[in-house]
Amino acid sequence: MSEHQGYYGGGGYGQPPQNPYGQGNPYQQPVPQQPGPYQQNPYQQPDPYQQNPYAQPVPPQPVPPQPVPPQPVPPQPGSPQPGSPQYAPPPQAPLQPAPARPAPTPSAPGGFPGPEPRRSRIAVLLQFTLQWIYAPLWIAALAALIALLLWAGGGGPSGPDSDAWLKVNRSFIPPRRLKAELTGRPEDWERYVAPILERRIRTAEAEYAAGGGDVAADLSRAVQVRLALRLYRGLGAAGVVRLAERHGWHGVVDSGDHDHVRLGRRFPAPAQVHAPGPQDPPAAPGTPWGPRPTRSALLLPFILVLQVVYVPVYCLLTFWAGRAEPDYWDRWGARWAVGPRAFWAELTGGAAAWDRHIRRILARDIRQDAARDKGPNRHAVAADGTFVRRIRINLATYRGAGAQQVLRIAAEHGWQLDPAYTPQPEVCVRLCRPDRATTPTATATA
Known part of the structure; x- marks a missing residue:
C-alpha cells in the first residue's frame, strides 16, 4: 500500500488523524461556525481558490491582476488568539518596496552661504602691520598722479578702467575688525558688522524719504544695500540677512555676485495727497503750491558774484560731513545760490x-x-514696451511762479504729477509721463 493510501485512502494504518484546522478538508467544504465571539473564521477570505481545483475540474479562468494573498497561518499553542488585546496581525512586506531617498538639505537658510574659511593669522597680522606703511605711500602716489593729469591737460597716462585701485580702504583692516579676523568667531564678526549694517540701512531709508529707490509698476519703491565680503567673512551672508531682518529688511539672492551680499526693502505706494490740477484756480502766494517769497533785489547781485568764491570753499570744507538729507546740496543751493x-x-x-x-x-x-x-534701466517696463519717464524740477526753477505753474506748463507736453512720490512742492516737483520703448530693430528700420 502506498503512503498516500495510508493517510488519505480508506485503508491503511487505521483511522485518519484529526485535522487540527477543523473537521473535514477546508478546501472542499466550509468550516462550521463556532459559538462565542468567533462566529466567523478570521482566516477565511473570499478568493478564487475557495474551492479545491483538484477535487473537480473547472474551466480555465483569467488570472486576476492582484497578487495571491498569503495563506493563513494557524494559531500556535500559547500564542495570542484573535480578538485578544495582545493580538496583532503580523506585518506584511510591500510587494515592491521603494528605496527611501534622503531629502536634500540646504547649506544655509534661505539659500545664502554661511561663513567663509578663516584667513591665516600670520597673513592678517602682516597685512595689519604693513598697511600703516603702504597706505600713506599709496595716497601720496594717487595725489601725484592726479596732479600730473591736471598739469598734462588730459594727455598724460591713463589708469585702468576699474576704480578699485583708487579705493585703498578696501585693503585696509581697521582695528575693530582685527579681533574678528584673528578669532574667527561669529559673535565677534556680528559685533563688528552690526553697526555698519545699521548705519547703511539708515542711509538707504533716508534716501528713500528723499525720493530714492527703484519704482515698480505698482508704484512701490525698492531700495537696496550691498555689503562686501571682507565685512562679514566670519559671519556669512546668512548671518547678515538675519541681522537685516531685525530692521525689516530681507536678503536678495544674486547668483552672479559671490563677493557681496545684497539686502532690500520694498516700501508701498505713498498715500494720495490732494494737489491742485493744472486747470484749477491759481494757488495763493505763500502756500505750498503758490509762489514762494523771493530774495531782496539788492542782495541778489552780491550773491551772484560772491557765490563763485564761497560755494566751492563751503563744499570743500563740509564735503566729508555726514548729511541727514540726501538732497542737502539742492536745498542749500536754492537758499544760498x-x-x-x-x-x-x-x-x-x-x-x-x-x-x-x-x-x-x-x-x-x-x-x-x-x-x-x-x-x-527704467525698472517698470510693461509687456508691450511701455515704461514711465520721470524728471524732477527743483525749487530754484519756480520760486517766484509757484509749483502749480510747473504743473500747467508740464501738462502741455503730456507730463503730470508723479503718483509714486509724496508731493513736496517746497523742495521740488516730480513729473512723469508714460512712453513706449523702441526696439533696436524698429530703430534701425526707421
Missing part, C-alpha cells in the same frame, strides 16, 4: 520771465531724459 538764467526772473519778479525760465529748464530736462537708455 542763484543761477545765471534765473537771476533776471528773480530780480524782476515778472510772471513772463518766470514762465520763460520754467519752460527752458523743463525742455532741457526732457531732452536729457530722452537721451538716457529706455530699456531695463
